[in-house]
Amino acid sequence: MNKTLLGLLAAAGLGLTATAASADVLSDIMDAGKITVATEMHYAPFDILEDGKYVGIDADIFAIMSEKMGVEVEYLDLPWQSILPGLEAGKFDFVIAPVTMTAERMERYNFSLPIGNATVALAKKAGDDSIMTPEDIAGKAAGSQKGSAQLAQLQAFSDGLETPADVREYGNIDEALADLAAGRLSGVANSLPLMGYAAVQRPGVFELVLPPFGDPKYFGWVAAGGDETTTLIAKVNEILLEMHEDGSLDAINEKWLGAAPELPTTMPEVQ
Incomplete structure (x- = not known):
């Protein structure tokens, strides 16, 4: 090898x-x-x-x-x-x-x-019953990675809500997830595999919100x-x-x- x-x-x-x-x-x-x-x-x-x-x-x-x-x-x-x-x-x-x-x-x-x-999904803090679908992020703070296509899709999704989310940018996704765990965000948006992996790895901390939103991406x-x-x-x-x-x-x-x-x-x- x-x-x-x-x-x-x-x-x-x-x-x-x-x-x-x-x-x-x-x-x-x-x-x-x-x-x-x-x-x-x-x-x-x-x-x-x-x-x-x-x-x-x-x-x-x-x-x-x-x-x-x-x-x-x-x-x-x-x-x-x-x-x-x-x-x-x-x-x-x-x-x-x-x-x-x-x-x-x-x-x-x-x-x-x-x-x-690369289809976009939302992760929430485990046990947060105020967010059951992606649309429930309306009026709440949500984050994603600066410069990513997922951030652009989150912003576009937010703009279509009756009350837009407070969309925040992070240097990397770990920083966004840290703020979600600490309660400074209500949701983090990124690719479905990444959000699902975070929920599986830390089941008492994060939960995956389904369905994904936006167009199918790769x-x-x-x-x-x-x-x-x-x-x-x-x-x-x-x-x-x-x-x-x-x-x-x-x-x-x-x-x-x-x-x-x-x-x-x-x-x-x-x-």
Whole structure:
């Protein structure tokens, strides 16, 4: 098995080595024998930093992928707000943080096939009977992660309520969940897998509010836009399809979520 290099960097620009402009990013990766990928390791169950070790859905999928590619991996742990700008600046090769597929983003970046369900759901404090459906957040304080598609969907949902929610932004989702646990928020909105995982991991603290709200969404991984990354995305998608076929993708999701979501094997239409 290939050696994995774990680079834990607290912020963009801290010891990052820029990826030189190239006619073909995959060719450069294969020549170097190493791929540098960025994520935010505070987005359970996709990305978790546990006792100094990177684990989660993305970590498990990419461990198989890098082995099939025959390359070492350097993982960068960065704040979400710096990841897509860092990709555009050429500071790393690829993003394995789960990025919500939107029409605007798909015009700007090259996406992989879906790797997760990004439909938005609400978590509440356990035992809070004042919130039984997402609409019950009207007039109450709700939070999500700054710069995320889920924050935008929460704001749009709130704007459609008779009394809009007090929507608050957080640097990462753990901070929002901490405020929910402390009673400073009535709800936290993010992807259905993430909110469900939080409720399962802390059953006396959080509860999942169903149904989800907003349009169905998916997470993908991304490379910089342009022809120079099309072969990289093609290779990633080739391996993802193999993992669909051999059951390894379902097995990873079952490990972390208890069940495997139905994920498209072609690029979905997005809004």
